[in-house]
Amino acid sequence: xxxxxxxxxxxxxxxxxxxxxxxxxxxxxxxxxxxxxxxxxxxxxxxxxxxxxxxxxxxxxxxxxxxxxxxxxxxxxxxxxxxxxxxxxxxxxxxxxxxxxxxxxxxxxxxxxxxxxxxxxxxxxxxxxxxxxxxxxxxxxxxxxxxxxxxxxxxxxxxxxxxxxxxxxxxxxxxxxxxxxxxxxxxxxxxxxxxxxxxxxxxxxxxxxxxxxxxxxxxxxxxxxxxxxxxxxxxxxxxxxxxxxxxxxxxxxxxxxxxxxxxxxxxxxxxxxxxxxxxxxxxxxxxxxxxxxxxxxxxxxxxxxxxxxxxxxxxxxxxxxxxxxxxxxxxxxxxxxxxxxxxxxxxxxxxxxxx
Numbered sequence: 001x002x003x004x005x006x007x008x009x010x011x012x013x014x015x016x017x018x019x020x021x022x023x024x025x026x027x028x029x030x031x032x033x034x035x036x037x038x039x040x041x042x043x044x045x046x047x048x049x050x051x052x053x054x055x056x057x058x059x060x061x062x063x064x065x066x067x068x069x070x071x072x073x074x075x076x077x078x079x080x081x082x083x084x085x086x087x088x089x090x091x092x093x094x095x096x097x098x099x100x101x102x103x104x105x106x107x108x109x110x111x112x113x114x115x116x117x118x119x120x121x122x123x124x125x126x127x128x129x130x131x132x133x134x135x136x137x138x139x140x141x142x143x144x145x146x147x148x149x150x151x152x153x154x155x156x157x158x159x160x161x162x163x164x165x166x167x168x169x170x171x172x173x174x175x176x177x178x179x180x181x182x183x184x185x186x187x188x189x190x191x192x193x194x195x196x197x198x199x200x201x202x203x204x205x206x207x208x209x210x211x212x213x214x215x216x217x218x219x220x221x222x223x224x225x226x227x228x229x230x231x232x233x234x235x236x237x238x239x240x241x242x243x244x245x246x247x248x249x250x251x252x253x254x255x256x257x258x259x260x261x262x263x264x265x266x267x268x269x270x271x272x273x274x275x276x277x278x279x280x281x282x283x284x285x286x287x288x289x290x291x292x293x294x295x296x297x298x299x300x301x302x303x304x305x306x307x308x309x310x311x312x313x314x315x316x317x318x319x320x321x322x323x324x325x326x327x328x329x330x331x332x333x334x335x336x337x338x339x340x341x342x343x344x345x346x347x348x349x350x351x352x353x354x355x
Contacts, residue, residue: 023098024065024101026054027065030179032180033048033050035047035282045314047184048298048315055097058093058319063168064091064094065171066170067160067162067167077156079103080105084106084150084160085160086162088111088247092108093118097125107127109147112133114131115325119131132146147159148161163198166256169256171203172200174203177211181208181211184313186212188212189314190308190312191204191218191219193220194220194245194248197254200317200319201260202257217265219267219300220300221267221300223248224243224272226269228250231253233266244275244338245292248293270296272343273343274343275296276292276343276344278296279295280351282295289323290321291319293320335352
């Protein structure tokens with residue numbers, strides 16, 4: 001089975017078109033990459049969906065296009081209108097790209113804790129970026145609430161509401177899930193990823209569950225400080241600690257997650273130390289340059305593959321590359337400030353080249 005899966009993943013026939021129509025047409029149909037070193041170590045088949053190859057550089061391009069298309073379909077957004085969102089970065093970047101392609105204005109509210117690379121890119125894409133203090137969702141000054149209020153205050157504007165607008169999950173049900181099913185020839189034992197909005201997990205998971213008649217397991221890999229492991233395993237929203245990862249983890253059950261959370265087979269928390277070590281290892285052994293949430297997902301896939309046993313096939317999402325975080329993830333000073341310099345194996349510290 002392994003040889004056929006690897007051949008299917010390498011052919012990329014599903015993604016080959018002579019042309020595509022604009023930015024929108026280039027979203028999706030990303031390759032599925034066999035992760036050789038970790039697969040051999042686990043005695044399993046571990047694949048990462050290369051979402052960093054979307055034209056906007058992340059998995060959130062899918063949600064951005066789905067949210068805007070849905071607003072157009074419902075008549076909420078008309079030519080010359082404004083798209084407003086609260087986002088930790090990648091959804092905003094996807095929205096900014098799609099807005100440029102479709103001729104909409106774009107306003108992004110985001111926590112002021114996000115990387116400078118993301119903020120700069122949003123501005124380069126013409127978005128009106130409004131960093132605000134990072135406060136809990138329950139606080140009326142949370143960036144999501146401020147985005148909603150701004151959209152309500154101006155004409156021909158829509159708050160895309162990525163966390164609770166289920167058009168997000170639907171985009172993954174229509175695209176990500178079917179692509180994975182085709183790429184693995186229907187031989188996927190499990191899918192696992194972290195979640196922020198819940199769209200990727202819920203949409204992809206729902207499709208794979210339906211297509212496999214419930215045989216494909218769906219798991220959550222959670223960062224420290226998130227409540228989802230507690231909710232799946234104990235039915236509570238307990239959370240503790242914090243994480244360096246951006247854009248993932250949750251303190252509540254979003255409407256996107258609520259569409260699927262009762263069908264999730266399991267969840268576990270991945271320590272930041274494991275995430276950082278894997279991020280550096282993937283660069284060294286696979287030549288793949290990933291952000292922290294993507295590395296966390298790969299850790300989750302590796303741990304789940306070991307749990308499911310020899311010969312299992314596990315798929316995860318490599319959500320974006322490290323380019324948007326490199327001033328942190330490859331900075332000796334920043335890693336030391338987070339107590340993570342020691343998490344990097346000695347022979348891999350050569351990649352931490354920034355002061």
